[in-house]
Amino acid sequence: TGVATMKFKSPPVNSLSLEFLTEFSISLEKLENNRACRGVIITSAVPKIFSAGLDIMEMCGKSTEHYMEFWRAVQEMWLRLYGSNMVTVAAVNGSSPAGGCLVALSCDYRIMAESPKFSIGLNEAQLGIVAPFWFKDTFVNVVGHRTAERSLQLGSLYPAPEAHKLGLVDELVPEEKLMEKAAAVMAQWLALPDHARQLTKTMMRKAVLDRLVAHREEDIKNFSSFISKESIQKSLRMYMEMLKKRKS
Amino acid sequence: TGVATMKFKSPPVNSLSLEFLTEFSISLEKLENNRACRGVIITSAVPKIFSAGLDIMEMCGKSTEHYMEFWRAVQEMWLRLYGSNMVTVAAVNGSSPAGGCLVALSCDYRIMAESPKFSIGLNEAQLGIVAPFWFKDTFVNVVGHRTAERSLQLGSLYPAPEAHKLGLVDELVPEEKLMEKAAAVMAQWLALPDHARQLTKTMMRKAVLDRLVAHREEDIKNFSSFISKESIQKSLRMYMEMLKKRKS
Amino acid sequence: TGVATMKFKSPPVNSLSLEFLTEFSISLEKLENNRACRGVIITSAVPKIFSAGLDIMEMCGKSTEHYMEFWRAVQEMWLRLYGSNMVTVAAVNGSSPAGGCLVALSCDYRIMAESPKFSIGLNEAQLGIVAPFWFKDTFVNVVGHRTAERSLQLGSLYPAPEAHKLGLVDELVPEEKLMEKAAAVMAQWLALPDHARQLTKTMMRKAVLDRLVAHREEDIKNFSSFISKESIQKSLRMYMEMLKKRKS
Numbered sequence: 021t022g023v024a025t026m027k028f029k030s031p032p033v034n035s036l037s038l039e040f041l042t043e044f045s046i047s048l049e050k051l052e053n054n055r056a057c058r059g060v061i062i063t064s065a066v067p068k069i070f071s072a073g074l075d076i077m078e079m080c081g082k083s084t085e086h087y088m089e090f091w092r093a094v095q096e097m098w099l100r101l102y103g104s105n106m107v108t109v110a111a112v113n114g115s116s117p118a119g120g121c122l123v124a125l126s127c128d129y130r131i132m133a134e135s136p137k138f139s140i141g142l143n144e145a146q147l148g149i150v151a152p153f154w155f156k157d158t159f160v161n162v163v164g165h166r167t168a169e170r171s172l173q174l175g176s177l178y179p180a181p182e183a184h185k186l187g188l189v190d191e192l193v194p195e196e197k198l199m200e201k202a203a204a205v206m207a208q209w210l211a212l213p214d215h216a217r218q219l220t221k222t223m224m225r226k227a228v229l230d231r232l233v234a235h236r237e238e239d240i241k242n243f244s245s246f247i248s249k250e251s252i253q254k255s256l257r258m259y260m261e262m263l264k265k266r267k268s
Numbered sequence: 269t270g271v272a273t274m275k276f277k278s279p280p281v282n283s284l285s286l287e288f289l290t291e292f293s294i295s296l297e298k299l300e301n302n303r304a305c306r307g308v309i310i311t312s313a314v315p316k317i318f319s320a321g322l323d324i325m326e327m328c329g330k331s332t333e334h335y336m337e338f339w340r341a342v343q344e345m346w347l348r349l350y351g352s353n354m355v356t357v358a359a360v361n362g363s364s365p366a367g368g369c370l371v372a373l374s375c376d377y378r379i380m381a382e383s384p385k386f387s388i389g390l391n392e393a394q395l396g397i398v399a400p401f402w403f404k405d406t407f408v409n410v411v412g413h414r415t416a417e418r419s420l421q422l423g424s425l426y427p428a429p430e431a432h433k434l435g436l437v438d439e440l441v442p443e444e445k446l447m448e449k450a451a452a453v454m455a456q457w458l459a460l461p462d463h464a465r466q467l468t469k470t471m472m473r474k475a476v477l478d479r480l481v482a483h484r485e486e487d488i489k490n491f492s493s494f495i496s497k498e499s500i501q502k503s504l505r506m507y508m509e510m511l512k513k514r515k516s
Numbered sequence: 517t518g519v520a521t522m523k524f525k526s527p528p529v530n531s532l533s534l535e536f537l538t539e540f541s542i543s544l545e546k547l548e549n550n551r552a553c554r555g556v557i558i559t560s561a562v563p564k565i566f567s568a569g570l571d572i573m574e575m576c577g578k579s580t581e582h583y584m585e586f587w588r589a590v591q592e593m594w595l596r597l598y599g600s601n602m603v604t605v606a607a608v609n610g611s612s613p614a615g616g617c618l619v620a621l622s623c624d625y626r627i628m629a630e631s632p633k634f635s636i637g638l639n640e641a642q643l644g645i646v647a648p649f650w651f652k653d654t655f656v657n658v659v660g661h662r663t664a665e666r667s668l669q670l671g672s673l674y675p676a677p678e679a680h681k682l683g684l685v686d687e688l689v690p691e692e693k694l695m696e697k698a699a700a701v702m703a704q705w706l707a708l709p710d711h712a713r714q715l716t717k718t719m720m721r722k723a724v725l726d727r728l729v730a731h732r733e734e735d736i737k738n739f740s741s742f743i744s745k746e747s748i749q750k751s752l753r754m755y756m757e758m759l760k761k762r763k764s
Contacts, residue, residue, distance in 0.1 A: 128421065148709040150716050161413045165657045166683060169720040173624065173713050174705065187414060209422065213396040213503065217421050220398050224417040255709065376669065409661045435662060457670065461644040461751065465669050468646050472665040 022058040023206050024051050025199075029065035033072035036119045040075070041093040048100040058210055059107035061202045062127060064114055068138070073118030076147075079247050080256050087244035094119070095154075095236060102126040102158060103229050105218045107209040111202040113195060116140040117177055118147075124189070125158045128221070129205055133195035136179040140188060145175035148255030150246070152239060157228040163187050270306040271454050272299050273447075277313035281320035284367045288323070289341040296348040306458055307355035309450045310375060312362055316386070321366030324395075327495050328504050335492035342367070343402075343484060350374040350406060351477050353466045355457040359450040361443060364388040365425055366395075372437070373406045376469070377453055381443035384427040388436060393423035396503030397495070400487060405476040411435050518554040519702050520547050521695075525561035529568035532615045536571070537589040544596040554706055555603035557698045558623060560610055564634070569614030572643075575743050576752050583740035590615070591650075591732060598622040598654060599725050601714045603705040607698040609691060612636040613673055614643075620685070621654045624717070625701055629691035632675040636684060641671035644751030646742070648735060653724040659683050 026047060028034040036044075051057045064070045078090045101108065101123065108127040115138045116124055124130050124140065132138065142159055144151040151159075151172055160168045167186050170176070183189045193201045209217070232239065246252060274295060276282040284292075299305045312318045326338045349356065349371065356375040363386045364372055372378050372388065380386065390407055392399045399407075399420055408416045415434050418424070431437045441449045457465070480487065494500060522543060524530040532540075547553045560566045574586045597604065597619065604623040611634045612620055620626050620636065628634065638655055640647040647655075647668055656664045663682050666672070679685045689697045705713070728735065742748060 129418070145708050145712045145716055148712045150712050150719070153719060156719055161417070163414070164412055164660055165720070166659070169657070169717075170625070170686075172716045172720065173708070175708060175712075190418075212393050212421070212423060215499070216393045216396045216398050216423075220393055220420045221417075223398070223401060223404055224413070224420065251711070377666070409665070411662070412660055438666075460641050460669070460671060463747070464641045464644045464646050464671075468641055468668045469665075471646070471649060471652055472661070472668065 022056055022210065023203070024057050024060045026060055026062050027065040028063070028071055031066050033069045034064055034066050034120070035072050035075035035077075036094070036097075036123075037075040038078055038090050038093050041090075041097045045093070045096045045100050048097075048104065051106060052100070052104060057106065058214060059109065059206045060104075061109045061111055061199070061206060062123065063111035063199065063202070067114065069114040069120075070110075070112045070116035070138075070140075071120030071123055072115075073120045073122075076256055076260055080253065080260065084244050084248060087247050088240050091240045091243040092236075095232060095239065098122065098126060098154065098158075099229065099232065102225055103222075105214075105221075107206060107217070109202050109206050109209075111198050112138070112140065112189065113198050114138050115177075117143050118151075121188075122155055122158065125162050128209065129191075130189040131191045131193060131198060131201050131205065132180045132183065132189040133198055134180055134192035135195060136181055139177040139179050140183045141175070141177040142172055143175040143177045145173060147175070147259045148252060152243065153235075154228065154232040154239075157231065161225075161228060270304060270458065271451070272305050272308045274308055274310050275313040276311070276319055279314050281317045282312055282314050282368070283320050283323035283325075284342070284345075284371075285323040286326055286338050286341050289338075289345045293341070293344045293348050296345075296352065299354060300348070300352060305354060306462060307357065307454045308352075309357045309359055309447070309454060310371065311359035311447065311450070315362065317362040317368075318358075318360045318364035318386075318388075319368030319371060320363075321368045321370075324504055324508055328501065328508070332492050332496060335495050336488050339488045339491040340484075343480060343487065346370065346374060346402065346406075347477065347480065350473055351470075353462075353469075355454060355465070357450050357454050357457075359446050360386070360388065360437065361446050362386050363425075365391050366399075369436075370403055370406065373410050376457065377439075378437040379439045379441060379446060379449050379453065380428045380431065380437040381446055382428055382440035383443060384429055387425040387427050388431045389423070389425040390420055391423040391425045393421060395423070395507045396500060400491065401483075402476065402480040402487075405479065409473075409476060518552055518706065519699070520553050520556045522556055522558045523561040524559070524567055527562050529565045530560055530562050530616070531568050531571035531573075532590070532593075532619075533571040534574055534586050534589050537586075537593045541589070541592045541596050544593075544600065547602060548596070548600060553602065554710060555605065555702045556600075557605045557607055557695070557702060558619065559607035559695065559698070563610065565610040565616075566606075566608045566612035566634075566636075567616030567619060568611075569616045569618075572752055572756055576749065576756070580740050580744060583743050584736050587736045587739040588732075591728060591735065594618065594622060594650065594654075595725065595728065598721060599718075601710075601717075603702060603713075605698050605702050605705075607694045608634070608636065608685065609694050610634050611673075613639050614647075617684075618651055618654065621658050624705065625687075626685040627687045627689060627694060627697050627701065628676045628679065628685040629694055630676055630688035631691060632677055635673040635675050636679045637671070637673040638668055639671040639673045641669060643671070643755045644748060648739065649731075650724065650728040650735075653727065657721075657724060 110124040110127040110130045112132040121140050142151050184192050358372040358375040358378045360380040369388050390399050432440050606620040606623040606626045608628040617636050638647050680688050
């Protein structure tokens with residue numbers, strides 16, 4: 021059918037570690053280069069979570085070199101996904117904070133399981149860190165400037181029904197219908213001639229993609245020096261403690 | 269009253285042929301230069317159709333020179349209409365795909381007959397062609413980035429009620445009330461001092477107008493080389509065959 | 517609690533005179549430099565009016581030098597408020613046209629008394645004048661391009677319920693609950709780490725702030741030469757006459 025399905029399977033919460041991101045980018049590149057593949061549905065094989073976002077372990081107590089390598093891998097994944105020539109559909113079958121939300125925002129279409137127990141959003145500010153400009157640009161392109169400004173400052177996580185009202189996701193369906201719906205949406209998008217659709221997609225996304233490409237090294241340096249700050253390291257450690265306590 | 273009404277009357281579907289576009293631009297220029305004219309209502313004299321958009325006959329099996337001349341005429345019409353100092357109200361009394369939708373989007377206000385049988389949208393992708401960047405810019409200025417991105421990739425045509433929900437048209441009225449409503453809206457806009465209104469309009473639209481002016485020749489070349497491709501010519505011929513079959 | 521409250525108290529209508537603007541800017545600067553202060557709630561001590569906007573007396577029958585000094589003070593206020601590191605909440609407890617609306621739009625969050633008797637909007641066009649580009653940029657960032665284009669050309673003033681529907685204000689509450697609600701919203705915003713929130717706010721607003729900074733002197737000259745025109749002076753005098761008649 022020309023449609024691939026990628027299932028995130030890195031328990032417990034599909035954190036976007038360096039290894040995960042590298043594999044994700046390689047998989048995307050392979051599909052991109054496979055002429056038989058015209059679309060990809062991205063979903064999770066882990067119950068209740070789509071992806072918990074960037075792996076905090078990669079940002080805590082590591083070397084500057086590590087932070088730089090990690091950040092380059094985050095950029096690489098986004099450049100490939102947001103700029104993909106394939107039709108990309110996110111089947112968000114669980115919560116999807118921060119980097120997990122970015123993955124969904126970078127697709128062409130977002131369908132989410134309708135349960136209000138699942139939430140989605142760019143909540144970086146709650147961890148004391150700042151979503152980089154290209155997370156922000158991607159977000160603004162989906163929900164507009166005002167919703168982005170407010171949500172990013174508050175680090176808002178929205179339950180699925182609210183996310184839908186804001187346009188952060190395009191459609192809600194009962195969880196058991198999610199993959200069926202994703203396939204139907206994919207078929208609708210693939211009914212269009214690839215070439216015209218791809219040129220149109222590029223026209224819509226090029227400005228934002230080019231902006232990161234033009235400032236990529238600078239963005240890596242910014243991230244690594246920001247994350248190396250003792251105050252930020254402390255915030256992240258506190259956040260991890262809190263997560264641990266919540267679990268137990 | 270200072271208000272002109274332009275009625276498209278080029279049966280069967282008000283296609284925007286080279287001749288039609290040239291006449292349209294000349295009419296706009298005359299009204300623009302007529303100090304007594306402060307506003308123009310644009311509507312159709314052909315039942316059920318506002319305008320079917322760019323005339324495919326002008327894009328099929330013609331010379332490069334013809335494509336270039338045709339495209340310059342499309343640009344000219346848009347530059348005059350989107351940049352008009354007059355108040356421009358579209359009374360959309362029928363379907364309005366592609367270039368027909370662009371005409372409506374370029375006005376200050378869009379009123380549409382409420383029938384769900386009439387649809388509107390930039391459906392170029394369905395024909396295997398791509399709406400140029402200034403169609404896209406005009407669309408984004410009306411419906412925002414996300415709706416534009418999705419609609420342009422899918423080549424969506426929206427029935428009037430859906431178009432209204434997305435903000436693609438400002439207001440729906442029963443067809444028989446359309447001209448009455450257009451006159452009332454025009455009166456409301458003309459109640460404002462011309463000078464302040466015109467400066468404000470220019471402030472809102474200048475960036476997008478300037479972008480085409482700066483890339484006009486490049487855009488003409490892009491169009492003519494894109495449309496000359498055998499694959500595109502084939503797509504257009506197939507689309508025309510389909511239209512013919514649908515009719516008979 | 518780290519939260520200041522500023523109450524506009526310049527009867528009868530809290531016009532933004534040169535003196536008022538200068539005091540407002542100084543107060544903002546003091547709070548900004550006070551490390552103990554993390555947020556400010558802006559409201560009015562005058563019943564039924566938040567602020568009537570720029571003081572027309574400052575724009576009528578004065579010298580070019582005066583217009584320039586006045587306009588610089590308007591810019592200064594906006595640069596401080598829109599670019600504030602503090603959390604800024606507007607508790608709009610009355611009508612808020614033109615410059616009054618700008619003050620509200622420049623805050624992080626807008627709560628308005630729900631009465632339809634109170635209206636808000638950038639109605640400059642109704643006075644025959646034009647909102648400058650940075651009023652427009654601020655407005656577009658809140659309500660999007662289309663609503664801004666239409667509202668600025670018509671000089672629309674929206675009753676509170678309509679303003680809420682358009683996103684011009686974030687929330688409506690009964691007037692007697694306004695300050696309580698503002699305090700609750702402030703607490704929610706202050707729950708976030710200041711540093712991350714401030715960097716995020718800067719990321720969202722910098723482009724628009726920088727644009728005025730880059731064109732500040734030009735903007736002052738434009739204003740003073742525009743407002744000095746006899747036709748504009750006449751419009752303003754007529755508007756003032758109308759206001760006087762309405763009162764008596």
